[in-house]
Amino acid sequence: MNRKIICIICPRSCEIDAEIAADGSVTVSGFGCQRGKRYAESECINPVRTVTSTVCVEGHAPLPVRTDKPVPKAKMFECMKAIAKVKALPPDLHMGDVILEDICGTGANLIAAAGRMRNGN
Amino acid sequence: MAAWDYEYSVVVIGGGPAGMSAAIAAHDCGVSDVLIIERENALGGILRQCIHCGFGLELFKEELTGPEFAERLAEQVEQRGIECKLSTMVLNVSRDKLITTTSAEEGVLTIKAGAIIFAMGCRERSRGALTTPGTRPSGIFSAGAAQRYVNIEGYMPGKEVVILGSGDIGLIMARRMTLEGAHVKLVCEVMPYSGGLARNIEQCLHDFDIPLLLSHTVTKIHGKGRLEGVTISQVDERRRPIPGTEQYVECDTLLLSVGLIPENELTTGCGIPLNGATKGAEVDQDRQTEVPGIYACGNVLHVHDLADYAAEEARIAGKAAAELVRGETGTPADIRLKTDGKVRYTVPQRITVKKDVTVYYRVSDVFDTPRLTVTAKLPDGETRDILTKKYIRLAPGTMEAVKLSRDLTGELPDGTVLEFRLN
Ligand code: SF4
Secondary structure (H helix, E strand, O other): EEEEOOOOOOOOOOOOOOOEEEOOOEEEOOOOOHHHHHHHHHHHHHHEOOEEEEOOOOOOEEEEEEEEEEEHHHHHHHHHEEEEEOOOOOOOOOOEEEOOEEEEEOOOOOOEOOOHHHHOO | OOOOOOEEEEEEEEHHHHHHHHHHHHHHOOOOOOOOOOOOOOOOOOHHHHHEEOOOOOOOOOOHHHHHHHHHHHHHHHHHEEEOOOEEEEEEEEOOOOEEEEOOOEEEEEEEEEEEEOOOOOOEOHHHHHHOOOOOOOOOEEEEHHHHHHHHHHOOOEEEEEEEEEOOHHHHHHHHHOOOOOOOOOEEEEEOOOOHHHHHHHHHHHHHOOEEEEEEEEEEEEOOEEEEEEEEEOOOOOOEOOOOOOOOOOOOOOEEOOOEEEEEEEHOOOOOEEOOOOOOEEEOOOOOOOOEEEEOOOOHOOOOHHHHHHHHHHHHHHHHHHHHHHOOOHHHHHHHHEEEEOOOEEEOOEEEEEOOOEEEEOEEEEEEOOOEEEEEEOOOEEEEEEEEOOEEOOOOOOOEEEEEEEEHHHHHOOOEEEEEEEO
C-alpha cells in the first residue's frame, strides 16, 4: 500500500511517500530530513496524538486537561469518553496534577493543564 | 495634588503572552516598577481558551497547551513581583503617556507612564465584513467565540457544523467539536490554499476525514430562528462564485474563521496611524511607534503565526522600553523599509538606531522557488543589493525573517530606503 504523508514537523511541509509492504515493513522517501523520516514511519506504524480536552465538574469552571504523552490515534475517542466520565477533581489542584492514571490503558496519564489561573483563581 | 493617581516607569496594556513577555523583559532590564493592565479577571489572554497543544516549543523548548504556556509566563510575572491590575479596562491613552482606566474596584483612574507598551492582541474578523446573502438566524459564530463557549463556558454551540475559512482557529475547532461529538461536515476556503498551518490541516481535518474544499465559499445562509443550512459555491480565480456550482449543505452551526485583525482602538485613539497591510502601528526596530515612548508588540502590531513569536517580539519592546526609561540610547539612523507588493509587509518599517535588526515579513501569495532581494536605494540615487536569499516555497500563512546585521545597515546614509522584493 502507498501513502502520502505531509510532514508537520517543520514549515517546509515535505510530501513524504510511504510504501507499506505486506509484512508491515515501511519504506519512506521524499523526506527533507531525518526527523521527517521518523515522523512518516511512526505515522504508518503507530500514529500517536496528544489528547487535549476539558473536564467539566459540577460547580467548577471547565478544567483544561491533556495526556502527558501522545496516545495511539485510534484511542482518541475512547480517551474522550473517559474524560467525560470524570466527576470529581482533587482539592487544591495544581497544573500537572494527575486526573486519571494510565488513561484507557495507553500508559499515558491525564493531567491538569491549568491550575490556579483558571477563571481568575 | 498630582494630575494622576499612579505613576509607573513602564505600563503594559494587555496581559496575554505578548503583554506578559514585554513586562518580564522590561523588569529583567532593570525597571522595577512595571504594571500590566488586563481587562479579564486573569492573565493569559486568548491562550486561556486555546487548550490544544502546539505552544512553547520556541520559548520553553517543550510542547505545551495554551493555558500551560500562559501559566508559565504568569508564574514568571509573579516571581518578579510585577504588578497587575485585572478586570481593568483602558479607556484612553494620550500622547503624553497618560492612561485612563476604569474598573469596578477603583473606578476611573489616571496612570502616568514613562513608557507604554501596547499588547492588546487581535480580534476576529466578523461575518458582517463578508456580506453573505440570506437570512440572519442564530447558529453562526466566529470560531473563537465557539472556542470560548466550548473550552471556558463548557457547552457546545451545535451539532452539525460547517466551517467557513481555514484559519487555524477554525481548524482547531473542527477537531475540538468532532472530539466532543459534533459532526463537522466540511471546511470551505475561498482561497486556493489554506490559511492554516500544515499540522492543523493534517491533525484537525485529515485525522477525522473532514473535507477541505479550496476555492469555495458560503454564498447563502438558510433558516429562520436557527440556522438550517448553507449554500456553498466554487469560486473563480477572482473569488467570484461560479454559477451552477451551488450545493446545499444542511447544518445547524456555521463557524467563521476568516482571519484576525489587530485590536487598535487605543492606538488610533492617540493619533498613531496604522499600516495598511499589517493593520497595526508602524514601528522601528524596537517596536516603538511614531510617538516616542509608546511601543506595540504581539498581535496588536501584526498577526503572528505562533504565540511564541508574539512573545519573542514582545521581549524586544520590553527591553527597549526599559532602555528608554533608563536613558540609554544608541547611534541614530534613518532608514525606511518598503515592499514590492509580493512582499506584503515588513515589521519593522523603519530603522532608527544602528544595531542588528531581524526583519519579519509576510508574502501576499504562494510562490515556488522565489528569491528575496533587499535593495538599498541611497539618497544620492545609487542602488545596491545588500542581501539575497533563496527559498523553496513562500506562503502567506508563514511569517519569514531575515537578519540585517549592523555591519550591513550601519554603512547606509540617512534617508536610505530598503526595498524588499521577490523575484
Ligand atoms: S521532512 Fe524534515 S524538512 Fe521536511 S517538513 Fe519534515 S522536518 Fe521539515
